[in-house]
Amino acid sequence: xxxxxxxxxxxxxxxxxxxxxxxxxxxxxxxxxxxxxxxxxxxxxxxxxxxxxxxxxxxxxxxxxxxxxxxxxxxxxxxxxxxxxxxxxxxxxxxxxxxxxxxxxxxxxxxxxxxxxxxxxxxxxxxxxxxxxxxxxxxxxxxxxxxxxxxxxxxxxxxxxxxxxxxxxxxxxxxxxxxxxxxxxxxxxxxxxxxxxxxxxxxxxxxxxxxxxxxxxxxxxxxxxxxxxxxxxxxxxxxxxxxxxxxxxxxxxxxxxxxxxxxxxxxxxxxxxxxxxxxxxxxxxxxxxxxxxxxxxxxxxxxxxxxxxxxxxxxxxxxxxxxxxxxxxxxxxxxxxxxxxxxxxxxxxxxxxxxxxxxxxxxxxxxxxxxxxxxxxxxxxxxxxxxxxxx
Numbered sequence: 317x318x319x320x321x322x323x324x325x326x327x328x329x330x331x332x333x334x335x336x337x338x339x340x341x342x343x344x345x346x347x348x349x350x351x352x353x354x355x356x357x358x359x360x361x362x363x364x365x366x367x368x369x370x371x372x373x374x375x376x377x378x379x380x381x382x383x384x385x386x387x388x389x390x391x392x393x394x395x396x397x398x399x400x401x402x403x404x405x406x407x408x409x410x411x412x413x414x415x416x417x418x419x420x421x422x423x424x425x426x427x428x429x430x431x432x433x434x435x436x437x438x439x440x441x442x443x444x445x446x447x448x449x450x451x452x453x454x455x456x457x458x459x460x461x462x463x464x465x466x467x468x469x470x471x472x473x474x475x476x477x478x479x480x481x482x483x484x485x486x487x488x489x490x491x492x493x494x495x496x497x498x499x500x501x502x503x504x505x506x507x508x509x510x511x512x513x514x515x516x517x518x519x520x521x522x523x524x525x526x527x528x529x530x531x532x533x534x535x536x537x538x539x540x541x542x543x544x545x546x547x548x549x550x551x552x553x554x555x556x557x558x559x560x561x562x563x564x565x566x567x568x569x570x571x572x573x574x575x576x577x578x579x580x581x582x583x584x585x586x587x588x589x590x591x592x593x594x595x596x597x598x599x600x601x602x603x604x605x606x607x608x609x610x611x612x613x614x615x616x617x618x619x620x621x622x623x624x625x626x627x628x629x630x631x632x633x634x635x636x637x638x639x640x641x642x643x644x645x646x647x648x649x650x651x652x653x654x655x656x657x658x659x660x661x662x663x664x665x666x667x668x669x670x671x672x673x674x675x676x677x678x679x680x681x682x683x684x685x686x687x688x689x690x691x692x693x694x695x696x697x698x699x700x701x702x703x704x705x706x707x
Contacts, residue, residue, distance in 0.1 A: 388696040390689065403682060404689025411682050412675075413491045419674035420486020421479050423667040428478065429471035430663035432538055433458045437656035438625040439539050455658055474538030477546045481530035489523035490675055493581055512582040520577030521570050528569060529562035535628050557630070565627035568637045572620030576613045583609035584672055597680065602673040610668035614661055619653035621660070 390401050403411065424431075436458045453461070462470045496515035501507050507515075524531075536549045553561045587605045588596055595601050623640040626632055634640035644652045 388693045388700065390692040390696070394692050398688055398692060400681075400685045401688040401692055403685035408682060408686070409491065412494060412679065413487045415675055415678035415682075416490030416671075417483045417487035419671045419678070420482040420489075422674070423486075423670035424478050424482045425472075425475060426670065427663040427667045428475040430659045431478070432462060432471055432473060432475075434656040434659040434663060435474075435535065435538050435625065436462070437659065438622050439535075439629055458659075474534045477530055477534040477537060480546075481527045481534060485523045485527040485530075486671060488526055489519050489577065490671075492522045493519035493577075495519075509582065509586065512585055513578040516578035516581035517574040519581070520573040524569050524573045525566070528566055531569075532562050532564065532628055535625065536630070540630065564632075565624040568620050568624040568627060568640070571637065572617050572624055576617040579616060580609045580613035580668065583612060599673060599677065602676045603669050606669040606672040607665050609672075610665050611661070614657075614664045618657055618660065622653050622655060 390398070390404075395402055433455065437453065437455070466473065493515055496518045497507055497512070500511035500515050502511070532553075533546050533549050536553070537546060540549075584605050587608065588601065591601060619641075620637075623634075623637055623644065626644065627634050627637075627640055634643055641653075648655070
């Protein structure tokens with residue numbers, strides 16, 4: 317047998333320790349911070365027959381055995397038998413980032429035709445001029461117009477820059493939301509409704525600012541005639557309008573996306589949290605919850621999206637959000653703020669559902685892979701300890 321390693325116990329007087337009235341030397345969900353980190357000491361009430369007293373000035377710190385984590389990692393044979401554990405090697409943040417990108421790209425491609433129709437309706441008054449704008453085109457007319465002038469491919473015109481934009485946009489947004497939720501947690505480790513709204517707003521603004529130039533390029537390519545590629549649009553914008561043209565309408569974009577994502581994500585989280593445990597893990601629940609949250613958020617924030625689109629157009633007469641709001645209402649009435657709302661709602665509901673549901677499913681898969689990886693690791697640890705005792 318090999319020589320056993322000996323443990324050394326040291327008693328040290330620590331006069332600065334404060335009294336804790338906790339009688340349980342372990343953490344709980346309500347008090348996640350270990351007591352030893354809070355510089356506390358334990359006290360117990362004890363009694364011996366007719367005598368009783370209080371023990372104090374005592375602190376306990378348990379140290380786990382220091383071993384290399386790679387010692388107990390799954391073997392190739394175990395990974396083949398349990399392939400889900402392979403995901404355990406992927407950093408959690410990286411997995412969530414990629415999942416957000418893929419879900420966003422798939423959702424945008426599926427709903428691209430409705431998005432194209434919505435853009436034509438939103439920018440109709442700027443494209444055809446002030447007088448003709450009084451004769452607004454309808455949803456069916458816009459669909460027919462695209463098919464007649466550009467064919468089937470016309471419904472996906474501008475989708476490539478949209479997908480290129482949405483890959484980082486969706487990834488940054490969902491990843492940022494998870495990150496901001498950690499930052500806005502209270503001292504008790506819980507996230508309040510205000511914290512969720514703030515996390516959603518910050519996540520929406522972060523992703524929008526990072527990818528906004530691609531959104532402007534996508535709009536120009538989709539609604540202005542004569543352009544064939546993103547590079548052609550970008551060069552022309554730089555030459556004729558300068559670099560600042562890539563950020564026209566950023567103000568209303570940030571103002572619009574902050575409440576939209578805040579309401580959307582917050583309602584999604586809160587509704588799921590309020591449901592019984594047996595329903596939370598179901599895909600149908602995620603889909604229905606995503607539809608409700610997206611519907612409320614879209615109805616609330618759509619006017620700001622219309623203002624942003626009209627400010628992005630070349631030759632727009634609007635210089636500020638207030639200017640655009642007053643101009644649209646004066647020319648088209650309040651209904652003008654909601655032009656394109658129907659195709660946008662038809663696009664947004666499945667789009668948001670696909671994104672949030674896919675993201676929710678992937679997070680569950682990641683959690684399951686981590687558990688599987690941990691289970692195999694613990695089994696290997698137990699086997700090694702058992703073999704060591706036999707030796």
